Amino acid sequence: MIHECMVLFDGGLRREQVEASRSRIEQAFAKLGGKVHLWDMWGERRLSYPIKGKALAHIAVAYLEGSNEARAELARVLKYAEDVLRSLIVRPDEEPDLAQIAAKIKARSERDAQRDNPPPPPPPPEAAPEPAPAS
């Protein structure tokens, strides 16, 4: 049974720090036989209300599978992690379609990459040669 886990990382962290924190959480979960199928990184977003005095957070959603003990351990790790503002683990009513989610993540990352590095503008058309003056 796949569960969803949303984690709000502190908005003041750099991307590498978020990645490190994410892998630490994943390792703690894997120790008890849990497996994270997919990470959906939403990026840095403004929160609707401040949590622990922070208005910005890096939002990550994990689609994971594991025993009750593994999920309890994950919840405990998230609760005491300093760089995590808040977390929530829920069991969705319907099994999430991981292939569809992966496709959505890929499309979003491509769109973001295109926005950050827009293609160079096309060269201006060459000016037509001036007609020779009539003598």
Add this chain to the structure above:
Amino acid sequence: MEERRDRDRDRDSRGDRMGDMGGDMGGRGGRGGPGGKGGRGGPGGRRFGRRKVCRFCAEKVHYIDWKEVRILRSFVTEEGKIIPRRTTGNCSAHQRKLTRAIRRARTMALIPVAANHHR
């Protein structure tokens, strides 16, 4: 004198008839206007022209995703309060699912919490 008694008798009998109808019709016929089809008229003569339908039933949505903030925002006021289903027209099953989704999204600060709840 005779005429006056007849008029009173007519008025009484009409009053009885109206009284009988009042229970079912909610006094809609009291104004003498045409009754709106499917309308729920009140004593003030209010009319509701269009029947509201559950948007999720119409789109055959079974699961309301709590991460779809754009959808949830359309069922929440600017203050952050959940709009009642008498206004949106949602069915009770979908309203329950929607409420749960909104509560989860509020927990994760994806949508605002009602102004007078958050201090």
